[in-house]
Amino acid sequence: MELNKNKFFKKWIKNAWPYITGAVLLSLFQIVMLASTGNPWGITATLANWGAWIFQKIGGSPEQWYYFNRPEIQSSFEAGFFNDPGSFLNLGIILGALLATLLASQFKIRKIKSKKQVVTAILGGLLMGYGARIAFGCNIGALFSGISSLSVSGWVFALFLFWGAIAGGRLLKRFFL
Amino acid sequence: MLDERSDITPGVSLTQSKSVKKAKKNQLPFGIGLFILIFLIGIHLSDVSSKLGLYWLIGNCLGFILEKSRFCFSAAIRDPYLTGSTSLTRALLIAVAITSIGFTAIKYGAFISGQPIPGQSYIVPVSFTTAAGAFLFGIGMVISGGCASGTLMRVGEGCQMQIISLLFFIIGSLWGAHDWDWWNRNFIMKGKSIFMPDIFGWFGAIFIQLLIIALLYIAADKWEKIKLGGND
Numbered sequence: 354m355e356l357n358k359n360k361f362f363k364k365w366i367k368n369a370w371p372y373i374t375g376a377v378l379l380s381l382f383q384i385v386m387l388a389s390t391g392n393p394w395g396i397t398a399t400l401a402n403w404g405a406w407i408f409q410k411i412g413g414s415p416e417q418w419y420y421f422n423r424p425e426i427q428s429s430f431e432a433g434f435f436n437d438p439g440s441f442l443n444l445g446i447i448l449g450a451l452l453a454t455l456l457a458s459q460f461k462i463r464k465i466k467s468k469k470q471v472v473t474a475i476l477g478g479l480l481m482g483y484g485a486r487i488a489f490g491c492n493i494g495a496l497f498s499g500i501s502s503l504s505v506s507g508w509v510f511a512l513f514l515f516w517g518a519i520a521g522g523r524l525l526k527r528f529f530l
Numbered sequence: 531m532l533d534e535r536s537d538i539t540p541g542v543s544l545t546q547s548k549s550v551k552k553a554k555k556n557q558l559p560f561g562i563g564l565f566i567l568i569f570l571i572g573i574h575l576s577d578v579s580s581k582l583g584l585y586w587l588i589g590n591c592l593g594f595i596l597e598k599s600r601f602c603f604s605a606a607i608r609d610p611y612l613t614g615s616t617s618l619t620r621a622l623l624i625a626v627a628i629t630s631i632g633f634t635a636i637k638y639g640a641f642i643s644g645q646p647i648p649g650q651s652y653i654v655p656v657s658f659t660t661a662a663g664a665f666l667f668g669i670g671m672v673i674s675g676g677c678a679s680g681t682l683m684r685v686g687e688g689c690q691m692q693i694i695s696l697l698f699f700i701i702g703s704l705w706g707a708h709d710w711d712w713w714n715r716n717f718i719m720k721g722k723s724i725f726m727p728d729i730f731g732w733f734g735a736i737f738i739q740l741l742i743i744a745l746l747y748i749a750a751d752k753w754e755k756i757k758l759g760g761n762d
Contacts (some may be wrong), residue, residue: 356558365598372621375599380625381653382592384632389584389649393633394592396678397703404704415704419711425651438585441575443682446596448568450686453597454559463689477674478681480666481695483701487535487713489653489654491678492603492671495664497622499652501629503637503735505724506654508742511607513661517668518608525612525673 366456385502390438391500395494396446397485399439402430404482420486469529484517548558596683604677607668616750623750627743634727634736641732650725657721659713663706670702 356362388395403413415421421430429437454460465471488510490499496514497527499507568590577581595601606618637647654660671677674695676684681699684692726735 363742367684370595370599372599372601372618373624374622375595375762376625377628378595379592380602380628380632382595383625383629384636386588387633387636387649390581392651393649395652396682400678400700401703401707404700405707407700408704418708419714420707426678432532435726436579438581441582442585442589442592444684445568445586445591446679447686448564449590449593449595450597450683451593451595451688452561452564452568452686454643454687455557455564455648458555458557458561460557460560460643460688463691465685465690465694470691471694473673473675474691475698477670477672478695478698478700479702480670481674481677481681482670482699482704483706483709484663484665484667484670484702485678486663486703486710487659487705487718488667489660490652491667492607493677493679494652495654495660497603497626497629498625498649499654500739501633502649502652503630503634503726503739505726506656506660508650509656509660510664513664514668515607515611516556517665517670518604518672519611519668519670520665521669522608522612524669529673 368457379497384499393494393498394442395439395490395498396443397482397491397494398426398429398483399437399443401486402426402437403440406434407429447456473525473529592679593683593686596679597686602680602683604671604675605679608672610750610753612672612725614754616754619750620747623743623747627740630739630743631734634732637727638732653723653725655718655721655723657717658704659717660721 357367386392399435401420405413405421408415412426416430418428429439434440451460465474481491485495488495488505490496490510492514495510499510501507568586572583572586572590575586601621602618603622606622609615609617610619633649637649640647667677671680674681674691676692676695678699681692683694685696728737729735730738
């Protein structure tokens with residue numbers, strides 16, 4: 354296809370971008386977020402809402418928990434999925450990544466290769482979900498947004514995140530690789 | 531073309547990196563179709579509320595950027611220890627530096643015109659919970675092969691493992707929300723939120739921040755040279 358030989362297509366659609374390009378563009382969109390929405394980028398608070406809404410559908414009552422009555426959380430929680438900007442942000446990230454993958458013809462269902470992968474996915478997911486909730490966010494919210502907001506909490510998060518990553522690396526080497 | 535893939539997949543040996551994706555067939559038509567779909571959804575959401583449309587737009591852009599630049603935040607933290615590579619770490623430091631400058635400018639502008647400072651939601655109390663949560667998150671992101679943004683990105687790429695990871699991320703988040711009250715009563719509410727300009731002034735704060743980032747950058751650069759040697 355002629356397109357594959359086009360310089361612009363190759364550089365921006367087909368090939369991977371350098372990390373520095375990502376760094377600059379992600380920063381740009383962080384600033385766009387803050388300037389246009391009044392809030393920096395975050396992912397995990399929305400995931401807790403997703404969990405709560407699903408839990409409600411199967412009969413649970415998370416609305417009785419202290420967390421979902423916090424002023425910062427309550428309005429988005431009560432507004433529901435279809436009115437939640439954060440939900441569309443997260444879904445957008447998935448589709449944006451999918452779009453980039455398809456345009457570069459790199460989409461492929463990457464199957465799970467072993468039981469160990471399932472165990473690490475389950476354990477890792479639980480740890481991340483729990484840790485992010487109590488630490489007010491993840492690499493994006495607590496670290497990227499937190500530090501960039503000139504909050505000492507961001508730096509403290511980064512420090513212990515780094516140690517946790519080392520511990521995780523040791524676990525991986527010992528049990529899962 | 532050598533793609534820097536810094537993904538570590540459990541169950542697959544460390545020396546065997548994730549296979550470079552080969553173009554199986556031309557997926558461009560699907561991509562264009564998806565683009566149109568994303569666009570139409572955006573139009574619909576904007577009709578409901580401009581805020582929803584805006585978040586949808588930003589989300590898609592972020593997902594696109596993350597994927598194209600293979601920007602894995604968890605690898606940025608993990609690789610210095612696991613492989614010795616700090617290229618992502620250094621890119622992350624640059625991102626934090628640029629974002630810090632932009633955020634501070636916006637916040638300062640609001641401050642001096644007497645308006646409430648926007649985006650303070652991540653200025654949160656520093657307490658044992660910050661440490662515990664970060665530590666747990668660090669373990670989780672390394673063993674599952676991606677943090678929140680990485681997981682969403684890889685779901686978009688077609689990775690089955692990350693779909694499971696996302697599902698349990700949601701469950702873990704709910705569990706954390708359930709326990710939040712306990713953590714708050716015992717630790718969080720006893721902690722202090724520290725906004726650096728309150729201590730160092732606006733210019734002092736951004737200067738110290740950029741200084742720390744610069745020092746970390748130099749350290750990361752040296753680290754990779756020590757661990758991997760020679761060329762970048």
